[in-house]
Every structure is written in C-alpha cells, then in structure tokens.
Amino acid sequence: MAYDVIVVGARVAGAATAMLLARAGLRVLAVDRVAFPRDTVSSHQVQVPAVARLARWGVLDRLIAAGTPPARDVRFDSGRVVLAGRYPPVGGADALYSPRRTLLDAALLDAARSAGAEVRERFRVEELVWRDGVVAGVRGRCGRGAGVVAESARLVIGADGKHSFVAAAVGARVRRSAPVRTFAGYGYWSGVPLATGELYHRAGRVAAAFPTGDGLTVVYLASPLAELGAARHDLLAHHLAGLDHCGDLGARVRAGVLAERLRTTPDLPNVVRAGWGPGWALAGDAGAVMDPVTAQGIAHALADAESLAAAVVAGLGGARPLDPALAAWERQRDHRLRPMFDLTLRLAELRQRRIDHALFAALAQQPAEVGRFLGALAGIVPADRYFTPRVVLPLIGAAALRRLRA
Ligand SMILES: Cc1cc2nc3c(=O)[nH]c(=O)nc-3n(C[C@H](O)[C@H](O)[C@H](O)COP(=O)(O)OP(=O)(O)OC[C@H]3O[C@@H](n4cnc5c(N)ncnc54)[C@H](O)[C@@H]3O)c2cc1C
Incomplete structure (x- = not known):
C-alpha cells in the first residue's frame, strides 16, 4: 500500500505528527524500532506551551488520569536569591507536567492509532527508497532475521531522534552546531x-x-x-x-x-539541521536538538509536529505546492527555535554573570515580574524579547548598572 506520509520514529515528535496528519485524513504509517511503552534516556518536564498543545489534542487528560501531578508554582534559586512565582498561562494551560516517557509517548501513539494512523512497532528503517532524486519510501524489517519490507509514500518524515538515520541518509545539512557542554x-x-x-x-x-x-x-x-x-x-x-x-x-x-x-x-549535542528536502522532512530532535538544561526538547518536538503537519496537509492536500509549504515551515521553525537555542547554549555554559545576579536581585524586589522571567526561561516569553537591555535595564535600574560597570 502506498501512504501519503511515512513517519520514522514514534515518540513525541513522530507520534504527534502522525496523529495530526491522520486526523487531517492523510494515510499515515508510523514506524519505530522499539515497542511501546518503552522508557528512554530523558527527563520529562513538559513546558506550559506543550501542555497547552496536549490539552488541545485531548491527550493531557490521560496523563492527568494516570496520576501526573501539575507543577503550578515554581521556585527559582540562584544561590543568592530565591524567586517564587507561576508560569504565565498559555492557551488555558497554567502548569508544567512531568509525565514519564512510558506514559507520554504511549498516549500520543495511541492517539495516532485512534486517528487512523497505521503503527508498526519493532520496525527498523534501514534504507530510504529514492526515485529520481526524491525520497519515495523506506525499507526496513521487523526484527533480526525478518525479511526486508519496502513501503512507499509521498513524504518521509524523520522523527527518529538526535542520531537520526533519515537525516544522515538524506545528508541533511548542519546549519548550526555547538560542542557538547x-x-x-x-x-x-x-x-x-x-x-x-x-x-x-x-x-x-x-x-x-x-x-x-x-x-x-x-x-x-x-x-x-x-x-x-x-x-x-x-x-x-x-x-x-x-x-x-x-x-x-x-x-x-x-x-x-x-x-x-x-x-x-553526556550524549547532549547542540545541532540544527536543514528541515526538509525533496520527499523528506525532519521533526523534533532529528531536525534540531539542544542541551536539556532548558528542558525544551519535548516542547520543541510537539511544536514541530503541529507546524509541520499543517504544512504537509496544505502541501499534499493541494492548498499549495508541497515544497514551498515545507520551506515556509522551516523558516518558521528556525524563527521559533533561535531565541531558545541561544539561551540554551548560554545556560549550558553553567556560568553566572554579574548581570544575571543583578537581574535576580532586582526581580526579588519586584515579585510581580517573576512570572515573566520564569516564562522566558520556559519558552513562553521569547527569550530574545526578555533578556534584552530594553527589558533588563529598567528592572535592575541605572544605579545597579553603574555599580556593575565600576
Ligand atoms: C538527559 C536528558 C534529559 C532531558 N530532559 C528533558 C526535559 O526535562 N524536558 C524536555 O522537554 N526534553 C528533555 N530532553 C529532550 C527530549 O528527550 C528530546 O528532545 C525528545 O525525546 C525528542 O523527541 P523525538 O521524538 O524527536 O525523538 P526521540 O524521543 O529520540 O525518539 C526517536 C524515536 O525514533 C526511533 N528510531 C530511531 N531510529 C530509527 C530507525 N532507523 N527506524 C525506526 N525507528 C527509529 C527510536 O527508537 C525512538 O523511539 C532531555 C534529553 C536528555 C538526553
């Protein structure tokens, strides 16, 4: 059977993408080399924007019903001051949740199945199928010793993690990278x-x-x-x-x-790759991965799933040609990603600058401002609109700035 889309990798990025594509009526095959529920090496703070997506998709209720508690209040301790506050709400969501990956990934995959996606577990993709320079499907097998199976699709999405097979097989260009910190x-x-x-x-x-x-x-x-x-x-x-x-x-x-x-x-790379090419696209860590110090990977994966699925539905549904739709999606992805990628690299240096201490001290005197600061750390308020002189200088004040410069 030919599919509209084959999604390689079926955790947060892949399962969510498959779910959204299937809900839009596309014929979707999602494959993963493992069977679920299955843990992975990742802690799992799900930031408020991602919680809002899970709620909108009808998946949050299952996480809550399984006993995942909310964290509405947050305490940020810099060593010199403690800031207590709440995250700014996003689309009706006002708490961070930390569901185990055995629960979160399986819940998303079940939602993909319920939406009509075909899910093949224990299926490892070993090769891409090419037709005239365009990716046209995958070849893989269900376990060692099993025969090779080929499946074809109009688009193959690599949601196969930071060491993405799909990204390597298509030679996805590395746009940005920084050493492991x-x-x-x-x-x-x-x-x-x-x-x-x-x-x-x-x-x-x-x-x-x-x-x-x-x-x-x-x-x-x-x-x-x-x-x-x-x-x-x-x-x-x-x-x-x-x-x-x-x-x-x-x-x-x-x-x-x-x-x-x-x-x-220590397997914590910082890499942004090209997001698409002829017949392929990358979602989640496969396209962009960053140090987990800011706990953004799941939020990024779910944001990718939503925006990429919308572009694919437009492109394959005939609303606009696929390639321009993917190109526009990639620009939007890069725009969304850049401020948090920059902040993450800075925080991964694990340094504290004098200006940071001045900001924390100022925030301790202005509790009403703490929520916005927590929101910038969490990716709710874009970091490049918060950690700027225009925002920070009025908070810390001219006198403190003079002392810093002295
Ligand atoms: C220590 C650590 C802590 C973290 N803490 C957080 C946190 O608190 N909050 C947060 O948001 N993020 C966190 N992250 C990041 C988060 O884990 C990732 O961003 C997220 O898992 C990416 O999801 P994904 O679906 O893109 O890829 P993955 O979760 O890596 O899933 C990829 C899937 O692809 C499958 N696959 C790979 N190759 C093939 C193949 N050839 N054929 C078939 N299937 C294949 C794999 O089996 C896997 O199931 C952390 C990461 C680490 C390492």
Missing part, C-alpha cells in the same frame, strides 16, 4: 515531597526537581562535561554532591529513596 544525571526519588517545582542555578550546576507519577520526584542535575571523567568513578556520589550545593535539596534527596537507577549521559 554538559553531562546530565537524573533519578527518581520517593520520600522527597515538593511543595512546588524547583530550579537551581549555580556556577557549574543547574538542577531541577519536579513531581512525576507514582509519588516520585524526578531530580535532574547538569554538570560541566569536563567533570565527567572524575565523576565516572561514582556517578551517584557526584550527583548527590552537586545537589548538596542546591539549598537543602541535597539533604532532602539523601533522606529519600532512589526508586530507580540514576541515569547519566
């Missing part, structure tokens, strides 16, 4: 009750603690990549020592119980 460790703890979500920014550390399902707290720590060699001797000890620098978080975590093994990874 951090390594991440995260664990699930019981007995670490949280009143709110907690964010800690320190020189050489960023930590986050949020409630997830089953009464557990997911605690994340970013450390400089340069520390990995030494940390490897005892990753848990390094993780706990890092948390000890974060107010009383270390003590609270030590008093709790590690419910699952600590996950640690």
Whole structure:
C-alpha cells in the first residue's frame, strides 16, 4: 500500500505528527524500532506551551488520569536569591507536567492509532527508497532475521531522534552546531515531597526537581562535561554532591529513596539541521536538538509536529505546492527555535554573570515580574524579547548598572 506520509520514529515528535496528519485524513504509517511503552534516556518536564498543545489534542487528560501531578508554582534559586512565582498561562494551560516517557509517548501513539494512523512497532528503517532524486519510501524489517519490507509514500518524515538515520541518509545539512557542554544525571526519588517545582542555578550546576507519577520526584542535575571523567568513578556520589550545593535539596534527596537507577549521559549535542528536502522532512530532535538544561526538547518536538503537519496537509492536500509549504515551515521553525537555542547554549555554559545576579536581585524586589522571567526561561516569553537591555535595564535600574560597570 502506498501512504501519503511515512513517519520514522514514534515518540513525541513522530507520534504527534502522525496523529495530526491522520486526523487531517492523510494515510499515515508510523514506524519505530522499539515497542511501546518503552522508557528512554530523558527527563520529562513538559513546558506550559506543550501542555497547552496536549490539552488541545485531548491527550493531557490521560496523563492527568494516570496520576501526573501539575507543577503550578515554581521556585527559582540562584544561590543568592530565591524567586517564587507561576508560569504565565498559555492557551488555558497554567502548569508544567512531568509525565514519564512510558506514559507520554504511549498516549500520543495511541492517539495516532485512534486517528487512523497505521503503527508498526519493532520496525527498523534501514534504507530510504529514492526515485529520481526524491525520497519515495523506506525499507526496513521487523526484527533480526525478518525479511526486508519496502513501503512507499509521498513524504518521509524523520522523527527518529538526535542520531537520526533519515537525516544522515538524506545528508541533511548542519546549519548550526555547538560542542557538547554538559553531562546530565537524573533519578527518581520517593520520600522527597515538593511543595512546588524547583530550579537551581549555580556556577557549574543547574538542577531541577519536579513531581512525576507514582509519588516520585524526578531530580535532574547538569554538570560541566569536563567533570565527567572524575565523576565516572561514582556517578551517584557526584550527583548527590552537586545537589548538596542546591539549598537543602541535597539533604532532602539523601533522606529519600532512589526508586530507580540514576541515569547519566553526556550524549547532549547542540545541532540544527536543514528541515526538509525533496520527499523528506525532519521533526523534533532529528531536525534540531539542544542541551536539556532548558528542558525544551519535548516542547520543541510537539511544536514541530503541529507546524509541520499543517504544512504537509496544505502541501499534499493541494492548498499549495508541497515544497514551498515545507520551506515556509522551516523558516518558521528556525524563527521559533533561535531565541531558545541561544539561551540554551548560554545556560549550558553553567556560568553566572554579574548581570544575571543583578537581574535576580532586582526581580526579588519586584515579585510581580517573576512570572515573566520564569516564562522566558520556559519558552513562553521569547527569550530574545526578555533578556534584552530594553527589558533588563529598567528592572535592575541605572544605579545597579553603574555599580556593575565600576
Ligand atoms: C538527559 C536528558 C534529559 C532531558 N530532559 C528533558 C526535559 O526535562 N524536558 C524536555 O522537554 N526534553 C528533555 N530532553 C529532550 C527530549 O528527550 C528530546 O528532545 C525528545 O525525546 C525528542 O523527541 P523525538 O521524538 O524527536 O525523538 P526521540 O524521543 O529520540 O525518539 C526517536 C524515536 O525514533 C526511533 N528510531 C530511531 N531510529 C530509527 C530507525 N532507523 N527506524 C525506526 N525507528 C527509529 C527510536 O527508537 C525512538 O523511539 C532531555 C534529553 C536528555 C538526553
């Protein structure tokens, strides 16, 4: 059978894209080399704009029904001041959620299936099919030893993650990249009750603690990549020592119980690739991946799914030719991505500049402003419209600026 679209990879980017395309009436095949529910190495703060999308798509209710608690209040601790506030609401959503990936990815994939997408699990794509220089399908197999199956489509979407097979096979140009700056460790703890979500920014550390399902707290720590060699001797000890620098978080975590093994990874590239070409497009991490220090990957994947699906529906439905629709989508993606990619690279340096401290101190005196600051960190307020002299200077005041310059 020929499909309109084959989506390679069926987690947040792929399942959401397949769901939206199928809801629009396209014939969609979504494949993944694994079977779901299946965990992946990723913590899972889902930022408010992505929560709004999940609500609109009818998926949020399932996450809530499965026991995923909201985090409406957030505490940002810079080491010198603590800022407490709420995220600005987006499209009716006013909380961050941290659903386990076993739950989130499966819920999206079920929604794709219910919308009419055909889903093939344990199917690994090994090759792309080309016709006259245009990608026209995939070849792959369901498990080792199984025969090779070819499937054809008018468009193949690579939603196959940061080491995307599709991106490599089409030779997607790297538009932007930066070296890996951090390594991440995260664990699930019981007995670490949280009143709110907690964010800690320190020189050489960023930590986050949020409630997830089953009464557990997911605690994340970013450390400089340069520390990995030494940390490897005892990753848990390094993780706990890092948390000890974060107010009383270390003590609270030590008093709790590690419910699952600590996950640690230095596989944190910062890359933006071309988003489309003849017969192909890339969604989520496959097209653009950034350090998880800002916890933006899922929000980016769902935003990609929505905007890419709209472009594909317009392009394949005849509203406009496909290539210009994809080109316009790519421009919009890059425009959306740039401020957060820049902020992420800066935060991944794990440095604190004097101007940052001045801003935090000023915000401590102006609690009504804290929500907008949290919104800029979370991708609700575009970072390039917040972290600018026009916004920051009036907040910190001329006198503080003179002291900084002295
Ligand atoms: C340590 C860490 C912490 C993170 N924390 C957060 C966070 O708190 N919040 C947040 O928003 N983001 C976070 N992220 C980022 C987030 O995990 C990613 O951005 C997100 O998973 C990207 O989703 P995706 O669907 O694009 O790709 P993936 O989740 O990587 O899914 C790709 C899928 O493609 C499949 N696949 C690959 N190759 C093939 C093939 N050849 N054939 C068939 N299938 C294939 C894979 O099996 C996989 O299921 C974190 C990442 C890391 C590493």
